[in-house]
Amino acid sequence: MSGNIYIYMFVMAGVTYLIRVLPLTLIRKQIDNQFIQSFLYYVPYATLSAMTFPAILTSTASVIAATCGFVAAVILAWKDKGLVTVAAVACVTVFIVERFV
Amino acid sequence: MTENIQSRKAVWRKGVQDGIPIGLGYFAVSFAFGIMAKDAGMTVFQAGLISFTNLTSAGQFAAIGLITGGATYAEMALTQLIINLRYCLMSCALSQKWDPKVPFFHRLIVAHSVTDEVFGVSILRDGYLNPWYNYGVMSMSIPGWVGGTVIGALCGAILPDSLTSALGIAIYGMFLAIVLPPAKKDRATAAVVIGAMVFSTVFQMTPVLKEVSSGFQIIIITLLVAGVAAVIKPVEKKEGAEA
Numbered sequence: 001m002s003g004n005i006y007i008y009m010f011v012m013a014g015v016t017y018l019i020r021v022l023p024l025t026l027i028r029k030q031i032d033n034q035f036i037q038s039f040l041y042y043v044p045y046a047t048l049s050a051m052t053f054p055a056i057l058t059s060t061a062s063v064i065a066a067t068c069g070f071v072a073a074v075i076l077a078w079k080d081k082g083l084v085t086v087a088a089v090a091c092v093t094v095f096i097v098e099r100f101v
Numbered sequence: 102m103t104e105n106i107q108s109r110k111a112v113w114r115k116g117v118q119d120g121i122p123i124g125l126g127y128f129a130v131s132f133a134f135g136i137m138a139k140d141a142g143m144t145v146f147q148a149g150l151i152s153f154t155n156l157t158s159a160g161q162f163a164a165i166g167l168i169t170g171g172a173t174y175a176e177m178a179l180t181q182l183i184i185n186l187r188y189c190l191m192s193c194a195l196s197q198k199w200d201p202k203v204p205f206f207h208r209l210i211v212a213h214s215v216t217d218e219v220f221g222v223s224i225l226r227d228g229y230l231n232p233w234y235n236y237g238v239m240s241m242s243i244p245g246w247v248g249g250t251v252i253g254a255l256c257g258a259i260l261p262d263s264l265t266s267a268l269g270i271a272i273y274g275m276f277l278a279i280v281l282p283p284a285k286k287d288r289a290t291a292a293v294v295i296g297a298m299v300f301s302t303v304f305q306m307t308p309v310l311k312e313v314s315s316g317f318q319i320i321i322i323t324l325l326v327a328g329v330a331a332v333i334k335p336v337e338k339k340e341g342a343e344a
Contacts, residue, residue, distance in 0.1 A: 012178075
């Protein structure tokens with residue numbers, strides 16, 4: 001390490017907090033524009049989906065096991081199972097499949 | 102007034118309930134972060150402090166590489182900005198769910214914990230967002246994230262690889278559980294989910310595009326897919342708080 005670890009931390013935390021706090025404090029009114037409203041409605045689905053796939057396939061030691069975990073998670077999420085159930089079953093699936101591949 | 106306090110408590114409890122899976126998922130992911138931070142030469146305290154002050158997975162993992170590589174502070178700032186810019190979109194969306202009557206300082210606290218998952222559960226609440234709901238979620242998510250980091254840094258080496266490998270998928274399982282149920286009910290949302298996954302795959306496989314940092318890829322895909330969806334299928338205006 002060449003820099004000071006605490007200065008790195010301060011820079012990281014500062015930038016990250018500003019990104020989060022500025023929109024929440026500066027936008028004080030309801031936005032009436034229907035396009036922006038709709039856009040903001042779709043944002044979480046686009047972001048979370050883009051982060052999940054294809055990254056999920058390389059999230060564990062074996063791609064085959066991760067694919068099985070992915071399929072298991074999709075099936076359970078589709079059946080409206082809760083966050084913990086879906087995450088836990090995905091982990092267990094990966095753990096079991098990795099014993100065989 | 103007593104009624105007010107009671108409803109606060111109830112809302113807080115609901116937040117805690119929804120925060121449990123998030124905290125567990127965070128524990129698994131930040132455990133891996135703790136191991137990496139320790140390997141990179143940080144102390145347990147430093148690793149925990151990074152997690153407490155940042156609360157962000159991708160940004161923190163990237164930071165380890167930058168710190169060990171001796172990056173400049175400016176590079177660190179820029180990388181964090183790009184990777185975490187998606188929180189800006191999320192905070193914009195949350196600002197539209199905010200009850201104008203709630204005192205200002207709550208915005209300053211809630212903002213710190215705007216993460217993908219916390220955002221996911223809070224944006225899907227009915228009506229205005231009550232900050233006490235977020236405080237409930239935070240009282241699970243923050244200990245999960247910081248605790249996982251500290252324990253990972255302390256004893257990561259003891260855990261068998263097979264377990265840490267299986268834990269790697271936890272966070273993505275959570276994401277799927279957040280996006281799929283609403284996608285099932287609404288075709289436009291389903292198209293956004295599938296479209297974002299397809300674009301993200303294209304990004305990963307195309308020679309020049311895959312050099313784009315993962316945080317920036319996500320911003321481009323989000324702007325594109327959510328933008329197109331908003332043009333083709335605008336959401337109907339709802340009364341009051343809905344974004």
